[in-house]
Amino acid sequence: MKRLATVVVLCALLAVGCAHGKQSASGPTPSDKPAQAPASVQTAQKSTEPGTEAPGSPAIATGAGKDDLDFMAETPSAETATIADPIEPFNRAMFQFNDRLYFWVLKPVSQGYNVIVPEPARVSVSNFFYNLRYPVRGVSCILQIDFECFVIESVRFIVNTTLGIAGLFDPASHDETLRKQDRDLGQTMGIYGVGPGFYIVWPVLGPSSPRDSVGLVGDFFLYPISYLNPWYVWLGVRSYQEVNATSLTIGDYEVFKEAAIDPYVSMRNAWVQYRQKKVEERGSREELKAPPGAPKY
């Protein structure tokens, strides 16, 4: 299945929701305590019930493997991502707001922009802004005590700023060893054992959590664009960045909504899974292991 929308959609969502492009949604922490709100229901119950439930009945023969009961336990390969959602009514309202914002403002503007500006140029603009976020990634690498990451990101930045003409192009990506390092401060905090807390949907910024929101603030101060004066110039440039980003992914949010039975829950879960994985991948380094007893994410 090629362009399965969900991911590109996710990125679109993050772009739509999060004013800072690929935002630092801090890793979702699967809450160990059973969720208070009815929304976050998947508790990480590891115990497989000893065959009390009837596995796939003969009428629906699966032909699948012997661990018929596996699907009832939580996915063994990864803990199910959950997050508490104590302010769900507020979040749902913000979700609706962002939804309207996309359909009524962001999308029409992006579509108009699409017509005027050809795709290669828009990709270059996107590269430009991505390149400028180097301090966010670089500092995160250092804080995560991942020097390889820092070196890679620094080389990428230098190569793309010079050869890539101020970051408009991405020659660094031609080198397989210089892969993009997707780091942010929220993820950094997660690695050090800070749990995300609970789910918040900010207007305009989109899905987040207390930890990730703090991360967002930190990232803001590391992002050069943030220092543009006066404030309306900054606002203009940031909005342009969002419009440009959206123009590259129009249609993805729509596919996401179409695929979802309950878009709000779907987005919450997708975001939680995404952030959790982001922290998990980094957290596997021994020296970064949180003290025992601290939440894993």
Add this chain to the structure above:
Amino acid sequence: MKCMKPARSLILGLTLLLLTLFSMPARAAAPIDTVKSDVNRVLEVLRNKALKEEIKREKLRTIYGDMFDQVELSKWSLGRNWNKLTEAQRQEFVPLFRQVLEKAYADKILSYTDEKILYDREITLSSTRVEVKTRIVTKSKEIPIDYRVVQGGGTWKVYDVVIENVSLVQNYRSQFTDILSNNTPEQLLEILRKKVKDRKS
């Protein structure tokens, strides 16, 4: 007679050996190869400009049926809630869920335009389940797509797709769990029926 014993065990042993050899699945291909060949079949259909869209959809449906284990996918998406459904409800749920997915993703898949697909490696999840890691390289980014396959009857079939670390069945499970905490299975089926009907026009 005593001297027949060794001969008999030899025959027995040979028979067992032969039986084992013949009972090995004909298509014992590695998971990564299975996924690759299925994806290539899809790409062939998509790249064939001569085909009309309706024909393409039909062909893709066939490939989907071969590539995916819709029942496993349904089970994983419902998780424990699978047991809340009666047999009749399950019979309805499985094809209905497939239709929801088709409605959501068919257009997107049909709009594929020659992105490159890279096959990275396999990870064993359990004795019968494997994860095949791939990447799609688009103009502006690289998207990791992992196929989780389960073995049944000698072939590997997909029961979950993980796109940029977001598992499809986990995502649906969160939604179904949420819905079923306030609704009966019958109501869930009604929601799905409406969803499929809505855009059928």
